[in-house]
Amino acid sequence: MKELLTIDDISVSYGNIKALQHVSMHVNEGDIVCLIGANGSGKSTLLKAIVGQEPLVGGSITFDGEEICRAKAAVIKGEKRGRHLTTDLIAAKGIALVPEGRRVFADMTVEENLDMGAFLVRDDALIAERKEAMYDFFPILGARRRQKTRSLSGGEQQMMAIARALMSGPRLILLDEPGLGLAPLVIADIFEKIDMINKQDKVTVFLVEQNARMALKASTEGYVMENGRIVLHDASSALLENEQVRAAYLGE
Amino acid sequence: MFNFFLLILIYSGIYALMALGQNIITGYGGMLSLTQAGFFAIGSYATAILTTRFGWSFWGTLPVAFLLSALFGLLIGLPTLRLKGDYLAIATLGFGEIVRNVLNNWDSLTNGPMGIQKIPMPILFGYTINPYKKYAFLIMIFIFVLIAYLLFQRLARSRMGRALTAVREDEIAAQAMGINITKYKVYAFILGASVAGIAGSLQATFTLSVTPGTYTFMVSVMVLCMVVLGGMGNFKASILGAFIIQLISYFPQLTGLSGSIPAQFQQILFGLILVVMMIWRPQGILGRETRRYGGAAGNGKGGAQ
Secondary structure, three states, rough: OOEEEEEEEEEEEEEEEEEEEEEEEEEEEOOOEEEOOOOOHHHHHHHHHOOOOOOOEEEEEEEEEEEEEEEOOOOOOOEOOEEEEEEEHHHHHHHEEOOOOOOOOOEHHHHHHHHHOOOOOOOHHHHHHHHHHHHHHOOOHHHHHOOOOOOOOOOHHHHHHHHEEEEEEEEEEEOOOOOOOOHHHHHHHHHHHHHHHHHOOOOOOOOEOHHHHHHHHHHHEEEEEEEEEEEEHHHHHHOOHHHHHHHHOOOO | OOHHHHHHHHHHHHHHHEEEEEEHHHHHHOOOOHHHHHHHHHHHHHHHHHHHHHHHOOOHHHHHHHHHHHHHHHHHHHOOOOOOOHHHHHHHHHHHHHHHHHHHHHHHHOOHHHHOOOOOOOOOOOEEEEOOOOOHHHHHHHHHHHHHHHHHHHHHHHHHHHHHHHHHHOOOHHOOOOOOHHHHHHHHHHHHHHHHHHHHHHHHHHHHOOOOHHOHHHHHHHHHHHHHHHOOOOOHHHHHHHHHHHHHOOHHHHHOOOOOOOOOHHHHHHHHHHHHHHHOOOOOOOOOOOOOOOOOOOOOOOOOO
């Protein structure tokens, strides 16, 4: 299967603190890949690095055969020049981010939020079509399309953030803790939607979660991160059976 | 007395132009900038110098004032727009003061603190728009305000207006939507600057003389007050704010009490108004203008016009 996203030996530092150390991973096209880890293990930093919000001190990130980020000092493929696309350019390549804490445009209506998600789409008919598809997919958003996003519940806002990300027609969607602060039933609902997005719309999903059980059940492949390093990588079903994972993340 | 009232209206128009520019920067872009006085001065001096030294007509100097302040907007915007909030305010405040000090000290070009006098009156189709007669001038100013208002309204409905709204609400989310936040912030800054340059040009040809003392920090603060008082993110409100603040600042003279009310009274009043507004009506008199960005067809409410 084709590798859509390749993270090759990247490191990120905040001053003296090494947030990511030599992290390598890959996401195959069509998969749902999850990354689990405790608070402060570097999961969000990794996502920030992928979308160009954190500069790399080492390594490179490749999306669909094109390097989107390369550390300056690292000598890779004989080249010494760094490369750093800004977030908006990375978004234009087909990577959509659903940020941690949702970050909806609270003063805009649901519909305006979705329009914003399609900022890079210049075709009005296509935007309208995608919006209708989103309202079918998330009926609650259709019912609330004229409401300010502020007035939506946490779960509804999370669904709206996902719908907004899908409006750009991405090839890869990055989800940063979609279950954060939500009731278990709502989380189950959202994970079901994520699965449908992957199966029906053929969007590759990269999921970062603290809720290890949900994430591993929903995904095909999983990575485990501890202190800025990848410590385990296996099929999600295998990780669910793994003694270490069961003890540390599944509370068994 | 009536004549004095006309003068206040003219100044309101000039300040309304600056407030419109401030609104696109602060009201839409969410950037707390305090530079309008600087761009105002650049526009004024462009007109003053070109008309008196080089014999240009007022109309010829307008595009120069526009482009020159736009250029400075770009030069100031690029490095400072990494800053946010108070830091941006301080950095931009510095620019305004630098402009004033340069004007004050570059004697060979600006004639220093003495300023430049005998700026010619604007002539349109053989008719001299005489600032002393005021009516014609008043009409001219408000044609400019109207044009600026219509352009800005249109802009707010455009892709750029949407992008700025998104940037103001959440920069990270806006970037993730593919919006180049630096580009749109700098655009807003340039636009705000250039309209202030036009205002400066008009001010020079109205007073027929310019001195550096006019372009103090208080001008920038007044313009910001106008936008906040009227309502951020609402162009009508910026114009309304300009009228109210101008009326208040000439209040002692209007009521004939200028002998008993000290000049500093103005500043106390501005401060008081802002405090009262922040407590009881933080969204301003008119509040933010809500827009439908129904960019796509099929939702019944077309944003495209």
